[in-house]
Amino acid sequence: DAGVTQSPTHLIKTRGQQVTLRCSPKSGHDTVSWYQQALGQGPQFIFQYYEEEERQRGNFPDRFSGHQFPNYSSELNVNALLLGDSALYLCASSLLRDSYNEQFFGPGTRLTVL
């Protein structure tokens, strides 16, 4: 049973560019959440998707957008990259009816903005 997978593993971009990160949830899961983890900090919630809709959003600007596909996989898009967007981006999947909200994390995509 495959866990949460993310691609790419690493990415280097320059300021002003756009980036797309991808996530495939754990088999059987229907909900995907995205987190940003800056160096030396805990993960910060970006948003969560369920049934192809954004269900909840954290305190991130509109430059951060997402999408969920019918197969439950998800993309995170960041436009107009800033140096401060450099971070590890984590995807987590869960089952909405799991009222305990146990989230399973992928290995992350490390984004470096130069």
Added chain:
Amino acid sequence: AQSVTQLGSHVSVSEGALVLLRCNYSSSVPPYLFWYVQYPNQGLQLLLKYTTGATLVKGINGFEAEFKKSETSFHLTKPSAHMSDAAEYFCAVSGALDSSYKLIFGSGTRLLVRP
């Protein structure tokens, strides 16, 4: 609103010694509490969770944590540290019953294990 405070950004113990990582939370609703571990260049792995019921929770790799509502704490312990326990540990909270699906993380505690 919810928040998590992890006291001590770095904790150093000798191999075989007790591990104690502190976590205090703030939540306006009954909380669900989690401890995750992160090894270098990897994602997060769930160690244990408290949802309802027994307040002493046992997790993987010999770790356990106790939910103390009166102290708003959820400290992580392990009786005897092993070199392989060296990693970053994160405490997290989410809200039960209020549709708050996001996890709120603390800033993490790096555990160093001395030979």
